[in-house]
Amino acid sequence: MALAKKPVTGMKDITPQEMQIREYVMNQIKETYKSFGFSQIETPCVEHIENLTSKQGGDNEKLIFKILKRGEKLNLEHASSEKDLVDSGLRYDLTLPLSRYYSNHAASLPNPFKALQMGSVWRADRPQKGRFRQFVQCDIDILGDATSLAEIELILATATALGRICPDNGFTVRINDRGILRGMALHCGFPEDSMEQVFIILDKMDKIGLEGVERELLEAGYAKASVTAYLELLKNVNKDATGVRALGEQLSDVLPVEISRNLAHIMDTVAEVAEARFGLEFDPTLVRGMSYYTGTIFEVSMKGFGGSVAGGGRYDKMIGRFTGIETPACGFSIGFERIVTILLDNGFTVPGATGKKAFLFEKGMDSGVLAGIIREAMQERSRGVQVLVAQMNKNKRFQKEQLSREGYTEFKEFYRKSLKN
Template sequence: MALKKKPVTGMKDILPAEMAVREYVMNQIRETYGGFGFNSIETPCVEHIENLTSKQGGDNEKLIFKIMKRGDKLRLDTAETENDLADSGLRYDLTVPLCRYYSNNAATLPVPFKALQMGSVWRADKPQRGRFRQFVQCDIDILGDPTRLAEIELILATTTLLGKVGFKGYHVRINDRNILKGMASYCGFPEESFDQVFIILDKMDKIGMEGVAAELLEAGYEKEKIDQYLALFGSVTPDAAGVRSLGETLKDVMDPEMTENLAAIMDSVNSIATSQFDIIFDPTLVRGMSYYTGTIYEIQVDGFPGSVGGGGRYDKMIGKFTGMETPACGFSIGFERIITILMEEGFTVPGSTEKKAFLIEKGVSADVMTAAIQEAMDERAKGVCVLVSQMNKNKKFQKENLQKEGYTEFKEFYREALK
């Protein structure tokens, strides 16, 4: 039986042209985030199954690639459920592993701790444009800082990076889970129903205001409450003034400090940011991860469905490992989606090294080959990229392919003479 040459569904081979863009963006990430004081760390790609299924990852917990137990621990004859067969799994994000990492190493880490992670994660998801089953995530997190300085630094670092790789005119949508709860409470929804209400609200960008109203009505909520709830969203402007105005409306059900904190974050980012983007208050922003406890945000790029980045505050998650709550806040860029956009736009790596190709005819003498290699070494010493390769029969096709890889100059070496 012939072996399969195509990658597993939802995973892909990366060709040299894309790899060059990926490496460039990764270098920009390290340089930019390093300039903001973030420290690179690495966690294992395999995580304890108990950690991955702790009811903090939302729908991602349904998409885990589980790893079967090994050796005498794998007992197929007595297994009753899937979890009896698995004791670990491939990580579906970098946040759960980071919390375990911090809990295990906190004694040796500074406070606050600014972490940078880049690595592959795996989800048994339905593949689509910019979405794969194996993909790279890039996270920055600040652990141990309860103040809005953390959110401001995370937003500024992320938007500075996006500006460096050519993004502009995009939108940073921002909200707070406490404001979501305050609005629901103000309109009379019982606290035990909040999760269901927010799940429906999260569909706003897909089904619109009327669709949300219909689903809430179908779920059994009173039309008067639904109308009041949706009218409240329509009355809010998307700027810091709108946040403060909403805080005044909700002052009887929510601490005004919640809205003041969010408005202050928006004011600070607007006054300091150097990249071209809008920061917009979006009271319909929910984000699905149940571990978020405060500020949440997403990046929206016109013409691209879904977000290309997001994050928020998750102050209670580390406490599930240590028993002590630790303030935590993070921002993740959708690395694969950013690469997809750049590749579709024909992005070329700026300031690329000059690339030359030396093509050697088959059967040249040792002296000619040595001369060609020596000349290539001299060029390389000057910082030039030189490919030394055997000349193909179809030299024209060979050159066309090399030009696609960025080679602009060619030199040919033949059996008897140098041309």
């Protein structure tokens, strides 16, 4: 039986043309983040299964690629549950591995610690455009800083990177706070123990709209007066920093005033100093599905792409699950695959890419002459030129067309007859 040629469902092979764009995007992100003082680290792709299933990853915990025990530890005959078979899994994001990493190395790291991670993660999700089961995430996190400076730096760094990569694709940073979410729901009369269910329904806003949210809240049994008041509050909030302050005053019976003031301060500062041009707005419907978020949350939407291209927030309680001591933490992740998809759809070419040369020689070339061709190529390479040396195919025209698609702009052909003369 012939072996399968196509990749596993949800995975993808990457062509040289796409790889060039991916490397460009990754380098732009990395250099931008380093300019903001972030230090690059790396964590293993495999994590302990008890960490991955610690009820901090939300729905992602249902999508884990689990790994069987190895060797003598794998005993199929006596296994009575999954715990007897599985002890680890592929990471579904970079946040939980970072929390474990920081817990293990905090004594030798600066405080606060500004971490940069870029790597593949895996989720057994339903594949669709821009969404794969193996994909790259680009994360920055600030650990040990409880002030709003963390959020300001994260938003500025991410917006600067996106502005450099996609200068012609308008994008908007949407921001909210889990405290404001809770305050709005309490102010409108929803019971304390119903918060998560209300937020789950609210999180569907972009798919089902206000009417859909209203219908589902009523179907869930909540009082019509509460639902009506909630929707009116959502519709009438101004989306700038002034609107955040006004909302804070309106919710003063259930919301500590410093929460709204802090969010407004973040928005004011980012708007004042940002290098890139982008939209910044308060979004009272922004929820972020991850259960580990404790405060500020943010997402980035980009023109021409449905869904977010980046997201993050504050998760002050996660590291404490490892150490027993709560540590302030905040992070932002760029959806690398989605950015690459947008660039590919737009016919993007890497700016400033130097032309590549191809030396094509006729079959049967004398070894001494071939050495001279290679020597010439080596001289070009020493000057920083990318040179391919290859034997000429029978269909030379098709060969050159293929190489042109890979960025080769100059061709030099060597024939036995002309070299003899």
